[in-house]
Ligand SMILES: C[C@@]1(CC(=O)O)c2cc3[nH]c(cc4nc(cc5[nH]c(cc(n2)[C@H]1CCC(=O)O)[C@@](C)(CC(=O)O)[C@@H]5CCC(=O)O)C(CC(=O)O)=C4CCC(=O)O)c(CCC(=O)O)c3CC(=O)O
């Protein structure tokens with residue numbers, strides 16, 4: 001009897017032992033932060049960026065200067081209580097709990113309460129009890145890059161961040177913002193979910209992103225977007241920025257991810273020239 005195909009297949013490299021990297025949407029969700037030290041101040045900033053509603057529990061005498069500043073500057077988003085964590089009632093109605101305490105026993109108790117109440121929790125000092133970890137972050141508008149070593153080496157995450165940062169031009173976030181506006185306007189022109197129109201929309205959007213350079217995408221102002229939709233989407237093609245500006249002819253639209261035919265011919269012409277050159281040399285040598 002023949003084996004089923006799946007049993008014969010070579011095993012793929014291990015796909016376990018990692019964590020799920022997701023962009024958690026926290027807008028207007030309730031987040032409890034217990035502790036007010038330096039680590040708490042970093043948590044507050046991360047959670048504020050995601051537009052959450054924050055409750056902080058921490059005695060005033062232990063507040064870090066940055067924590068104080070954030071509490072004062074974001075009174076509409078942060079409710080601060082000058083006291084210690086008091087028990088399970090604090091967790092009630094929370095969507096997320098973060099502890100950044102100098103007392104590991106309290107951290108552990110809070111984690112256990114959260115587990116019972118099925119509220120996701122991160123304790124800065126007890127990785128084993130965390131439902132999720134924070135990571136080093138690079139942010140440029142809508143572009144968000146998180147580097148995680150999955151608990152192995154947080155300092156290494158910070159160092160990898162510097163390396164990745166140096167490979168970015170700083171214009172990517174702006175370009176992505178413009179792509180967001182273009183996508184919204186395209187969906188307004190060609191509304192609906194799924195089906196052939198959805199597929200066509202996705203293919204066209206992918207081609208624009210493939211063909212246009214990041215710096216070109218940053219030039220997508222209101223006028224250029226309308227022109228790109230009129231001259232591109234409506235006519236089933238993806239013009240370049242130069243074509244839209246009238247600085248390049250309108251024929252020869254480059255399909256995405258294909259190699260331009262000129263590039264394909266280069267090695268052929270090159271090999272031919274090299275071959276011809278060698279033959280001529282051999283011929284001349286023999287003649288001598
Ligand atoms: C598991 C995790 C839980 C969580 O916090 O979610 C965790 C746990 C712990 N960190 C500790 C120490 C340090 N943490 C940092 C820095 C960062 N730590 C961050 C995340 C995480 N830290 C999560 C795993 C992330 C991952 O693995 O990738 C970063 C990336 C993000 C952030 O905190 O927002 C941020 C850098 C951000 C940036 O710079 O951009 C530094 C270096 C520094 O400060 O420069 C040191 C000292 C050097 C060192 O230890 O490496 C200790 C005490 C260990 C001890 O007592 O020995 C524990 C507890 C333990 O491990 O037991």
Ligand SMILES: NC(=O)C1=CN([C@@H]2O[C@H](COP(=O)(O)OP(=O)(O)OC[C@H]3O[C@@H](n4cnc5c(N)ncnc54)[C@H](O)[C@@H]3O)[C@@H](O)[C@H]2O)C=CC1
Nearest residue numbers: 035036037038039040057058062084085100101102124125
């Ligand atoms: N995950 C990470 O990236 C890192 C984690 N850590 C760990 O994070 C924890 C916090 O670090 P720091 O902010 O530097 O400490 P910290 O000592 O500056 O701050 C602790 C805070 O907890 C408050 N606190 C203590 N007991 C409390 C209670 N019962 N209820 C409410 N608030 C209470 C204190 O008033 C203080 O504001 C430490 O356990 C440290 O080992 C430290 C560095 C990095």
